[in-house]
Amino acid sequence: MSFQILLFLILLVLGYFIGTYLEKKHYRSIIKREAELNKLPAVASKILPSGSESFNQTLVMGNVTISVDYFKRFLATLHNFFGGSVTSYETLLDRARREALLRMKSEAEKLNASLIMNVKYETASIYKGSGSGVGSVEVLAYGTAMIPKQPIV
Amino acid sequence: MKYENPLIPEGINTTKIHPLKTLLVLMTGLLLVLIMSAWLLGIGGGYLASKIPYAQEKRLAQAYSETAAPRTEILNYLQALADKVAKAMQLAPEMKITVHYVAENVENAFATIGGNIFLYKGLLEKLPNENALAMLIGHEIAHVRHRDPIVSIGQNAAISTGMMLLLGSTDTGILGSTGLLTQMQFSREMESRSDKTGLIAIERLYGHVSGALDLYKVLDSISEANPLDPPQFFSTHPVSEMRINELSQLIKDKAWKEGAPVTPFPKQFSTWLSES
Numbered sequence: 001m002s003f004q005i006l007l008f009l010i011l012l013v014l015g016y017f018i019g020t021y022l023e024k025k026h027y028r029s030i031i032k033r034e035a036e037l038n039k040l041p042a043v044a045s046k047i048l049p050s051g052s053e054s055f056n057q058t059l060v061m062g063n064v065t066i067s068v069d070y071f072k073r074f075l076a077t078l079h080n081f082f083g084g085s086v087t088s089y090e091t092l093l094d095r096a097r098r099e100a101l102l103r104m105k106s107e108a109e110k111l112n113a114s115l116i117m118n119v120k121y122e123t124a125s126i127y128k129g130s131g132s133g134v135g136s137v138e139v140l141a142y143g144t145a146m147i148p149k150q151p152i153v
Numbered sequence: 154m155k156y157e158n159p160l161i162p163e164g165i166n167t168t169k170i171h172p173l174k175t176l177l178v179l180m181t182g183l184l185l186v187l188i189m190s191a192w193l194l195g196i197g198g199g200y201l202a203s204k205i206p207y208a209q210e211k212r213l214a215q216a217y218s219e220t221a222a223p224r225t226e227i228l229n230y231l232q233a234l235a236d237k238v239a240k241a242m243q244l245a246p247e248m249k250i251t252v253h254y255v256a257e258n259v260e261n262a263f264a265t266i267g268g269n270i271f272l273y274k275g276l277l278e279k280l281p282n283e284n285a286l287a288m289l290i291g292h293e294i295a296h297v298r299h300r301d302p303i304v305s306i307g308q309n310a311a312i313s314t315g316m317m318l319l320l321g322s323t324d325t326g327i328l329g330s331t332g333l334l335t336q337m338q339f340s341r342e343m344e345s346r347s348d349k350t351g352l353i354a355i356e357r358l359y360g361h362v363s364g365a366l367d368l369y370k371v372l373d374s375i376s377e378a379n380p381l382d383p384p385q386f387f388s389t390h391p392v393s394e395m396r397i398n399e400l401s402q403l404i405k406d407k408a409w410k411e412g413a414p415v416t417p418f419p420k421q422f423s424t425w426l427s428e429s
Contacts, residue, residue, distance in 0.1 A: 016172075034160070041156040049154040075172060078179035087168035087175060094166045115156050 011070045019069030023091060030098050037105045042116040042143060054149050060116060061142035062103025065126065066096045068135040076135070092137060097121060100141035108145040119143035187319070194315040195308040202307020203300050207247055210303050214267025227425035228254045231272060231290070234283070238291045242354040244298055252290075260375045264293035266302040278426055279371045283416040284355065284364025291351030292368075298350065301343045309338075348396055349403060356409050364415035369397045 068076070068089065075088035100121070108116050122140040168175075231252045239250045250268045258275040265271070270293045280286050296302060339347075355365050373393050404411060 031163070038158055038160060041158045043156050043158075049156075071172070071176075075176055075179065078176070078183060082179060082182060085168075087170060088172060090167045 015070030033102050040105050042119045044119050046118045055146040058145050060104050060108045060145040062100045063140045064096055064099045065136055065138045068092050073135050096137050096139040100139040104141045111147050113145035113147045115146040116143040191312050194311040198307040198311020199304040202303050211267045235290050238354055239294050241358040264296040268297045281367050282364045283418050285368040288355050288365040288368045291354045292347050295347035295350035301339050361410035361413035362404055363411050363413045
């Protein structure tokens with residue numbers, strides 16, 4: 001019994017420090033890449049702009065799976081007991097959405113796209129049924145990249 | 154048409170409260186819930202257990218009848234003294250007291266279900282006279298009379314069952330483990346009440362109370378010698394002084410005699426102890 005409690009505390013402390021470190025590192029990377037890719041707008045609009053005949057259209061997507069650390073999962077268990085917003089999962093979902101969008105944008109950038117239209121998100125938890133095992137979230141961002149046609153010389 | 158993505162400020166979709174603060178608040182709440190439910194379960198379980206008929210309690214305690222020791226002289230003496238004290242306490246006839254003498258150098262004595270009383274050699278060696286021993290036995294018989302052992306088991310069983318359901322832990326036996334039967338905890342109220350009932354019986358038996366409080370002096374010196382591991386009798390630390398004061402007050406109120414000569418142990422008592 002005391003061994004289990006000790007193991008739990010070690011996992012909790014490890015989860016907290018490692019999880020916080022990785023999260024900060026990830027956020028630094030996200031903010032840096034968001035500034036770089038800001039020149040490529042991604043919008044939710046479905047209506048093609050005028051002059052769209054001069055664009056090729058192709059599907060682009062970015063997909064990410066992020067797991068939650070032991071500390072956050074424990075905190076979420078407590079939230080589940082008392083109710084209220086599960087604040088410990090907020091950064092997890094925020095990071096996953098932004099990372100998926102960034103991956104989509106960098107794919108579009110490789111294709112020399114100038115705009116991504118009709119952007120959508122799909123979110124899935126990939127731990128359903130495994131009880132209190134892993135807690136991971138998958139976010140898929142997809143949209144239509146507008147690639148300017150090369151002028152025919 | 155011009156499209157652009159503005160730079161969205163940080164921290165819109167995430168909480169600003171530090172996770173450790175959230176943890177502290179939620180853990181405090183959870184602990185309060187657990188303590189409250191344990192308290193309520195304890196009260197409920199103790200109440201229900203006090204309604205268990207004594208015959209049923211004796212059936213639960215059958216494990217002790219097998220360990221009955223051979224009739225040594227020391228056991229005969231202790232049993233005879235216990236019977237006298239029980240008679241003075243006007244114990245119900247179905248509550249038969251069975252004394253168990255344990256020849257171990259442990260300074261301990263306790264009562265458990267089915268009227269079984271365990272006295273350890275280590276404690277008996279330290280007692281100065283028969284009155285102190287009678288007070289010790291009286292206190293333990295009073296526990297039996299108040300049904301404290303079964304109530305304590307009922308409380309523990311209710312709490313461990315409740316916690317098992319709530320926390321999903323599986324390593325808690327309800328009544329199976331003998332550890333629960335012998336390591337029961339009596340509350341401060343139970344101890345104080347048994348002190349008084351015991352002392353009243355001693356006064357009735359000897360016609361005075363001299364020597365009875367010697368027991369508490371002995372126990373006090375033992376718990377001072379082992380502050381980390383006080384005898385079970387004084388497990389409700391640190392109220393030993395308070396308990397002595399309560400008894401002194403009772404003696405004063407009833408104007409009981411204190412100066413009368415104490416009854417010594419039988420001559421062979423120390424021989425019996427050293428031989429066992």
